[in-house]
Amino acid sequence: DSGVTQTPKHLITATGQRVTLRCSPRSGDLSVYWYQQSLDQGLQFLIQYYNGEERAKGNILERFSAQQFPDLHSELNLSSLELGDSALYFCASSVDAGVGNTIYFGEGSWLTVV
Amino acid sequence: GESVGLHLPTLSVQEGDNSIINCAYSNSASDYFIWYKQESGKGPQFIIDIRSNMDKRQGQRVTVLLNKTVKHLSLQIAATQPGDSAVYFCAVGGTGANNLFFGTGTRLTVIP
Numbered sequence: 001d002s003g004v005t006q007t008p009k010h011l012i013t014a015t016g017q018r019v020t021l022r023c024s025p026r027s028g029d030l031s032v033y034w035y036q037q038s039l040d041q042g043l044q045f046l047i048q049y050y051n052g053e054e055r056a057k058g059n060i061l062e063r064f065s066a067q068q069f070p071d072l073h074s075e076l077n078l079s080s081l082e083l084g085d086s087a088l089y090f091c092a093s094s095v096d097a098g099v100g101n102t103i104y105f106g107e108g109s110w111l112t113v114v
Numbered sequence: 115g116e117s118v119g120l121h122l123p124t125l126s127v128q129e130g131d132n133s134i135i136n137c138a139y140s141n142s143a144s145d146y147f148i149w150y151k152q153e154s155g156k157g158p159q160f161i162i163d164i165r166s167n168m169d170k171r172q173g174q175r176v177t178v179l180l181n182k183t184v185k186h187l188s189l190q191i192a193a194t195q196p197g198d199s200a201v202y203f204c205a206v207g208g209t210g211a212n213n214l215f216f217g218t219g220t221r222l223t224v225i226p
Contacts, residue, residue, distance in 0.1 A: 056211035105157035
């Protein structure tokens with residue numbers, strides 16, 4: 001158990017809908033990351049937050065947004081869902097935001113869009 | 115951006131043998147390299163990491179080798195066990211931020 005908690009574990013929703021994925025980082029970690037894992041794209045970095053502020057942005061679609069709250073938990077909002085958004089979404093955390101800080105992953109939220 | 119690739123998508127080894135998983139990266143400025151293990155239905159699990167100022171680092175039954183000249187990274191697992199069966203990813207740290215670029219993964223199967 002990495003200490004990173006994600007909910008829900010599984011989610012099935014229809015195209016056009018909006019969902020929110022939630023993440024609690026490891027105790028003491030200030031930085032949170034979101035990754036998407038799909039069969040054709042592999043593990044892709046979406047976005048990073050550090051202590052509530054956006055720190056780095058990757059291949060995150062405009063239909064997706066995220067935030068990190070004062071208690072350090074984070075949410076990833078996915079809207080206008082398409083079939084191709086079906087994937088495993090991982091949250092990860094690290095103590096600090098700089099390069100070289102070990103990143104620990106949660107168990108993921110499996111999203112199926114039908 | 116960074117491009118990370120693994121040499122073999124699958125690898126089968128006999129229990130007790132040593133395993134070697136290879137990875138290549140594209141950005142010579144990359145400074146941080148990590149190996150993760152992902153079991154079915156679980157998230158990537160940190161195994162070992164190495165900074166660019168080192169060429170070798172050892173953990174418990176695992177060794178990571180870094181060859182910056184040819185931009186190559188390898189993970190060696192000693193005395194491979196059935197519990198080592200998983201998908202192994204190499205990841206390369208971003209040069210400005212701590213985001214990771216992942217390779218496509220090598221599925222290691224340990225034959226009892």
